[in-house]
Amino acid sequence: MKYYIIKRVMATFPLLLGISFLCFIFINLIPSDPAEVALRLSQVPIVTDELLAQVRADMGLDKPFLMRYLHWLGDTVRLDFGHSYTNPSRTVLGELARSLPNTLILASLSLVLVIALSIPIGFLSAVYKDSLFDRIMRGFVFMTTAMPSYWIGLIFMWFFAIKLRLFPISGNTSLSHFLLPAFTVALSYISIYIRLIRNNMLLNMGQDYVLYAQVRGLKDGMILTRHVLKNSLQSCITAIGMSIPQLISGTIVVENLFAINGLGRLCIASIFNRDYPVIQAYVLFMGVLFILFNLVFDIIQMAADPRLRKES
Amino acid sequence: MTSDNRVLQVENLTVRYKNRKRITTLVDDLSFHVDRGECLGILGESGSGKSMSSKAIMGILPPRQFDVTGSARFHTGSEEPTDLLRIKKEERRAVRGRKITMILQNPMACFDPLFPMGTQMAETVRENTETPVKEIRGLCQQVLKDMQIRSPEEVLLKYPHQLSGGMLQRIMIGLALVTKPDLIIADEPTTAIDSITQFEIIGELLKIKEQGTAMIFISHDLGVVNRMANRVIVMHRAKSLQQGTLAEIIQNPGDEYTRQLVNSRLTLVDQFNSFLREPGVSA
Amino acid sequence: MIKQFFQSRLSIACLVIILLFTLAGIFAPYIAPNDPYETDLMNKFSSYTREHPLGTDQLGRCVLSRLIHGIRPTLFLSLLAMAGTITLGLVMGILAGYFRGWVDEVIMRVVDVMLSFPSQIMILAVVALLGIDIRNVILANIFVKWAWYARMIRTTVIQYTGKNFVLFSKSIGSGSPYILTRHLLPCIASELVVLATLDTGWTILNISTLSFLGLGVQAPTPEWGAMLNEAKNVVTSNPGQMVAPGVAIVILIAAFNMLGDCMRDAMDPREVRN
Numbered sequence: 001m002k003y004y005i006i007k008r009v010m011a012t013f014p015l016l017l018g019i020s021f022l023c024f025i026f027i028n029l030i031p032s033d034p035a036e037v038a039l040r041l042s043q044v045p046i047v048t049d050e051l052l053a054q055v056r057a058d059m060g061l062d063k064p065f066l067m068r069y070l071h072w073l074g075d076t077v078r079l080d081f082g083h084s085y086t087n088p089s090r091t092v093l094g095e096l097a098r099s100l101p102n103t104l105i106l107a108s109l110s111l112v113l114v115i116a117l118s119i120p121i122g123f124l125s126a127v128y129k130d131s132l133f134d135r136i137m138r139g140f141v142f143m144t145t146a147m148p149s150y151w152i153g154l155i156f157m158w159f160f161a162i163k164l165r166l167f168p169i170s171g172n173t174s175l176s177h178f179l180l181p182a183f184t185v186a187l188s189y190i191s192i193y194i195r196l197i198r199n200n201m202l203l204n205m206g207q208d209y210v211l212y213a214q215v216r217g218l219k220d221g222m223i224l225t226r227h228v229l230k231n232s233l234q235s236c237i238t239a240i241g242m243s244i245p246q247l248i249s250g251t252i253v254v255e256n257l258f259a260i261n262g263l264g265r266l267c268i269a270s271i272f273n274r275d276y277p278v279i280q281a282y283v284l285f286m287g288v289l290f291i292l293f294n295l296v297f298d299i300i301q302m303a304a305d306p307r308l309r310k311e312s
Numbered sequence: 313m314t315s316d317n318r319v320l321q322v323e324n325l326t327v328r329y330k331n332r333k334r335i336t337t338l339v340d341d342l343s344f345h346v347d348r349g350e351c352l353g354i355l356g357e358s359g360s361g362k363s364m365s366s367k368a369i370m371g372i373l374p375p376r377q378f379d380v381t382g383s384a385r386f387h388t389g390s391e392e393p394t395d396l397l398r399i400k401k402e403e404r405r406a407v408r409g410r411k412i413t414m415i416l417q418n419p420m421a422c423f424d425p426l427f428p429m430g431t432q433m434a435e436t437v438r439e440n441t442e443t444p445v446k447e448i449r450g451l452c453q454q455v456l457k458d459m460q461i462r463s464p465e466e467v468l469l470k471y472p473h474q475l476s477g478g479m480l481q482r483i484m485i486g487l488a489l490v491t492k493p494d495l496i497i498a499d500e501p502t503t504a505i506d507s508i509t510q511f512e513i514i515g516e517l518l519k520i521k522e523q524g525t526a527m528i529f530i531s532h533d534l535g536v537v538n539r540m541a542n543r544v545i546v547m548h549r550a551k552s553l554q555q556g557t558l559a560e561i562i563q564n565p566g567d568e569y570t571r572q573l574v575n576s577r578l579t580l581v582d583q584f585n586s587f588l589r590e591p592g593v594s595a
Numbered sequence: 596m597i598k599q600f601f602q603s604r605l606s607i608a609c610l611v612i613i614l615l616f617t618l619a620g621i622f623a624p625y626i627a628p629n630d631p632y633e634t635d636l637m638n639k640f641s642s643y644t645r646e647h648p649l650g651t652d653q654l655g656r657c658v659l660s661r662l663i664h665g666i667r668p669t670l671f672l673s674l675l676a677m678a679g680t681i682t683l684g685l686v687m688g689i690l691a692g693y694f695r696g697w698v699d700e701v702i703m704r705v706v707d708v709m710l711s712f713p714s715q716i717m718i719l720a721v722v723a724l725l726g727i728d729i730r731n732v733i734l735a736n737i738f739v740k741w742a743w744y745a746r747m748i749r750t751t752v753i754q755y756t757g758k759n760f761v762l763f764s765k766s767i768g769s770g771s772p773y774i775l776t777r778h779l780l781p782c783i784a785s786e787l788v789v790l791a792t793l794d795t796g797w798t799i800l801n802i803s804t805l806s807f808l809g810l811g812v813q814a815p816t817p818e819w820g821a822m823l824n825e826a827k828n829v830v831t832s833n834p835g836q837m838v839a840p841g842v843a844i845v846i847l848i849a850a851f852n853m854l855g856d857c858m859r860d861a862m863d864p865r866e867v868r869n
Contacts, residue, residue, distance in 0.1 A: 018708035026724055130376070146849035148800055148820070150807045151841040154827055158834045169831075208421035214372045215416065216436045216487065217409020227424045234426060249713050256808055257827065268808055271723040279723045286716045294711070306471040307425055 001309055005299055012295050019287040020076065023280050024069050030276045035061055037085060081281040086273045092281045095266060102172050103255070103262035107247040109182035110189070114243060118190045119233070122197025127224055129202065141191040149250075153184040153257045170259035181258040185250055189243060196239055200232035207231075234304055241297030245289045317347045318387050319495050319526040320369075325382035325397075327361070327368045335379075338364045340550040342382075346495065349524040353541025353558070355534065355573075361550040362530045366497045369396055370414060371404045386412070388494050410440040413488035417500035419480035423472035430468030433487060440491045455486040459516065478509030485516050489525075496520065497528045502536055514539060534577045546570050606857035612850040620666030629657035631664040631817045650836075652822075653829050658839050661817035665840065668806075668818040670847065672733055673798040677791055679737040684744025685787075691745065692752030702745065709742035718801065722810050729802075732811045736798055747790065751783045785862055793855035796848040803844060819844050 027034075035055040039047050056062050060071055075081070081092035125134045144152075160180055161169040167180045204210065205228055213223045233240075252264030259265070263282060270278040302308050327339040339361040346352045354362045367373050368380045385393040388411050396404060408414075416422050423432055433452040437443055443451055449468075456464035459482040472480060481501060488496050498517060502510040517540060521527060529540045537544060538558055546553045546561065548569045554561055565571040619626055633656060650658050691702040709717075721735035803820030805811035807827075812818035814825075819840040826837035 014704075015708060015711050018704070019712065022708065022712075026720060029724055142849065142852070143845070146796065146845050146852055148804055148807070148823075148841075148844055148848075150804060150820075150827075151823060151837070151844065154823065154830060154837050154841070158830050158837070162831055162834065208416065208418055209424045211372060212416055212422035212484075213424070215370065215409060215414040217405055217440050218435065219405065219439070222435075227427075230426055231424065246713065249716050252715065252719070253804060253808065267719060268810070271719065271727065271810065274723075276723070279720065283716055283720045287712050290713050291711055305426070306428075307473045 001302070004302060004308075008295060008298060012291055015291050016288065019291070020073060020284065021069065023284045023287070024072050026283070027072075027276060027280050028065075028068075035059060076284070082277045084278055085275045086270075087275075092277045095278055096263065096281055096285065099261060099263045099266045102260050103248060103251055103264065105175075105178055106182055106185065106251050106255070106260060106262060107244070109178055110185040110247050110251075111244060113182060113186035114189050114193060114247070115240070117186070118193035119197060121190075122194045123201060123224075123229060125194065125198045126201030126205065137194060141194050144187055144191040147188075149184055149188045150253045150257055152187055153181070153254055156180050156184055157258070170257075172260040172262070177258070177260070181251075181254045181260060184254050184257075185247060189247065189250070193236075193240065193243070196236055197232060200235055201228060204228045204231045234301070237301040237304060238294070238297045241293055241300065242290075245286070245293045248289065249286050317349075318345060318393075319348055320346045320387070320528075321383075321385045321393070322365075322369065323383050323385075325365055325368060325384065326380070327364050327373070328379040330377055330379060337550050339368065342545075342547075342552050344545055344552070344555065346526050346528060348494075348526055350543070351521050351527040351529055351541050353537040353544040354528065354530045354547060355532070355537050355544055356547035357532050360547040362547050363499050365547075366414070366499055366528060366530060370408055370412065370497070371396065371401075372408075386495075409436065410491050411493055412495045412497065413491060413493045415481075415484050415488050415496065415498040415501045418504045419484055420472070420477050420504070422484065423480065425472055428469055428471055429475070429483065433468070433483070436487055437490060451490070455490050456483065458489075459483065459486040476509075477505045478512065481505055481509070481513055482516060485513070485520075489520065493525065495526045495528070497530070499530045500532070502531070502533070510536075534573065546573070603857050603861070606854055606861075609850040609854040609857065612846065613854065616666055616670055616847055616850075619663055620670055623664045623667060627657075627660035627663045629660040631656060631661040632815060633657070652825060652836055653833070658822075658836070661822060662819070662839055662843055665817040665819050665822060665843075668729065668812050668816065669799060669803060669820070669844070672729065672812075673795055673802055676733045676736040676740075676798050676802070677795050679733065680740040680794075681744055681787065681791055683737060683741040685748055685783075687741065687745040688748025689752055692749035693756065695753075699749070703749070706742040706746050709739070710746070714739045715801075718805070719810075722805065727810050727813075729806075729812045732802055732805050736801060740794065740798075744787075744790070747786065748783055751786065755782050789855055789858045789862060792851055792858060796851035796855070799844070799848055799851070 033052075035052050036047065039051065039055055060068060063071075079093055081096075084090045084092055084095055087095075121137055125137045128134055157169060157180065161167045168174070168177050171177050210223060210228060213227055214220075248263070251260075251262055252267060254260070255262045255264040256268055263285075267279060267282045269275075270282070322345065323343045325339055325342040326337065329336045329338055342361075342365055344352065354365070356362045364373075368378070369384045373380065380397055382397065384396040386396050386407065387393045388407075394403070394407075396407065399407075423429065430449070430452060433455065434448050437448050437451055438445075452468060453464040456467055461467055461479060461482060467475065467479070467483075475483075485501070501517065502513055505513065514536060517527075517529070521540065527540075529537065531537050531540075541558065543556065544558050544561055545555045546569070554566050554570050561570060562574050565574050652658055652661070687702050687706075691699040717739045718732070718735040721738055722731050725731035725734065802811055803818070803823075806818050806820030807824045809821075809824060812821050814821065822840040823837055826833075826840070829836055
């Protein structure tokens with residue numbers, strides 16, 4: 001177990017390095033010259049070639065590629081992503097920090113919805129397989145996987161906010177602003193997890209230990225909740241854990257649709273404004289988030305399984 | 313043969329499997345009975361319907377896919393016999409695991425991998441007996457001791473994957489005995505384990521038989537059935553071909569399949585015996 | 596497998612739907628009742644008339660005509676992206692699986708990094724880098740998806756290179772390209788088709804989402820995601836405008852998903868029972 005965790009953590013480093021390298025290449029491939037941008041930001045009136053060369057030397061841009069990467073990596077580890085191009089008075093870190101809370105509210109609301117709905121529905125669908133309920137839910141799952149989330153959001157917006165006037169249309173000033181967007185985000189993920197849990201339940205229900213539990217005279221309800229559900233959830237731990245970073249990155253469309261000032265909206269706005277340092281930091285942040293969550297939940301899944309816990 | 317001794321009387325048991333368009337008959341018009349203190353062997357190759365019939369009697373076939381007809385009258389104590397195929401789901405569950413217990417093949421897969429043995433044994437005991445909560449732990453240990461398992465306290469804390477197949481099989485037998493059932497069904501209890509363990513398991517089962525509990529012993533192995541059973545049913549392709557004592561069947565196989573079965577087995581035994589005789593050991 | 600596949604009415608229906616959309620896209624100029632770019636501000640937000648069967652949008656353009664012309668970017672660009680993805684994945688996967696050694700090592704490490712990255716974010720990064728343009732969206736899609744195919748194809752190639760008929764072919768002196776095309780490709784084909792069909796739905800969703808965000812197909816060009824973006828701006832005054840393009844997307848994606856499911860079932864009979 002200890003050996004496994006160490007091995008797993010060690011294997012994460014090359015991945016993190018790979019992603020940081022990708023991001024560094026990204027900032028190096030962009031069409032604008034960082035030295036020129038720096039001069040523009042400090043509002044130098046006339047940009048001469050000598051001045052450019054000097055700034056390049058100051059910024060270390062004349063050093064070899066690898067040196068620049070290491071330098072950049074050092075800054076990044078200290079969370080120094082530089083300044084925004086479009087708004088030079090602001091640091092990239094500050095921009096991200098300002099947008100993060102809204103995205104986190106949205107993502108955690110969606111997470112609650114996803115877990116609260118997908119586990120019971122998946123469970124009931126498997127227990128009452130081929131019943132009316134199961135067939136309706138299968139239809140629901142099929143439809144939602146074919147529906148673009150922005151369209152679902154539009155329909156919600158029209159029906160609940162415009163027609164019924166139950167919720168505000170857009171913005172992020174109160175909790176009620178977040179409910180419709182959260183439900184929109186949740187809807188596309190719920191179907192994935194309903195299917196996952198249902199399939200896992202069915203797989204477990206065919207196992208010998210369920211047959212023997214029946215033979216031992218245990219009540220059906222007890223077999224299903226205590227044994228089958230626990231085993232099914234056990235094998236979904238990583239998948240359910242990964243829904244957290246997925247929800248954080250999956251808010252892009254909804255944030256733009258409902259005008260919520262979160263990370264996703266910041267990212268799209270930065271793409272339009274060619275604000276490369278912000279995009280780069282966002283991409284790096286998401287990449288690291290995915291890798292770390294994957295690591296943590298893999299280890300949790302491992303620790304939760306007695307077959308893997310005690311060995312080695 | 314008086315009906316006082318009767319434990320189970322199965323008549324015209326038929327099991328059909330419904331699959332979209334096709335209906336497959338898995339057990340066709342099977343009738344048999346088991347008396348107190350008797351071991352009935354059901355002999356047949358895999359897919360002959362021998363396991364299906366026991367599962368149908370236990371009521372653990374999903375009713376949506378399986379269609380079970382016939383009757384299985386179960387006599388317990390001095391009460392009126394109950395038809396296991398007709399009683400309510402809850403009543404049937406009360407019989408299952410308490411009055412009729414079962415030993416399955418493939419013991420490695422029969423316990424939930426996420427719970428330690430102690431928890432799984434305790435939930436079985438709690439469900440099927442009126443043992444006070446404080447005594448459950450002790451009873452579980454006693455079950456393990458009876459099954460000749462060393463250091464029962466440790467075994468209770470272990471997870472299924474940490475125990476051997478033979479050990480798990482013995483725990484299963486122990487659990488089948490703990491409720492003092494009227495009937496034990498052993499479904500291929502020796503198939504998935506190695507031959508030395510097999511020998512020990514048969515020993516345990518023979519002890520149960522000597523104690524006088526009625527038993528149905530299902531196997532494809534003529535030799536094992538020979539050791540266990542008083543009477544035998546030969547099953548082939550969902551039908552029962554012949555019933556009687558093993559000696560009767562061997563001497564007078566009534567149909568082609570039984571004859572083949574007996575012959576192939578006898579040839580093997582003869583060969584084995586002739587090997588033994590060759591060096592000049594007196595028979 | 597093919598026989599079983601064609602016995603299912605559902606899969607035939609899906610095929611027919613996809614075929615109809617394709618034909619409508621190819622012959623768009625002949626089928627569409629009006630010019631999709633022709634604006635008529637006097638006649639905006641008109642409801643269903645004989646002249647405009649699905650009404651007109653905020654600039655008075657015929658919604659049906661825009662819908663039909665929108666098939667081209669929506670469906671054909673997705674198919675193009677899929678073709679690119681499969682080609683790149685196939686080349687990389689076969690290189691890694693057939694030659695092994697350091698080639699395999701390098702390709703698979705790149706694949707690992709690609710797969711650990713969330714695909715949506717990666718697409719955004721590529722579009723940000725290359726600039727907002729539909730061509731870049733396609734490139735981004737290929738860039739993001741190829742790793743999945745490379746890994747799958749590599750596994751299959753490794754599985755089959757150990758099989759006797761390939762070893763035999765090698766021993767009688769057939770060259771590598773011959774072995775690859777004659778023996779390995781047919782083995783991969785069926786699995787590839789299933790995966791590609793399921794992914795086509797995903798790609799359509801992706802490209803239209805980017806167009807909806809304004810990062811893909813640009814304004815006057817009719818594309819379903821872009822049309823929904825325009826509908827978003829008038830959702831208070833004319834909510835009906837979001838119905839047609841949305842329904843069209845759902846039908847098309849559902850058809851691809853269902854077709855993929857049917858093909859998988861036909862390939863693997865165990866799945867049917869679930």
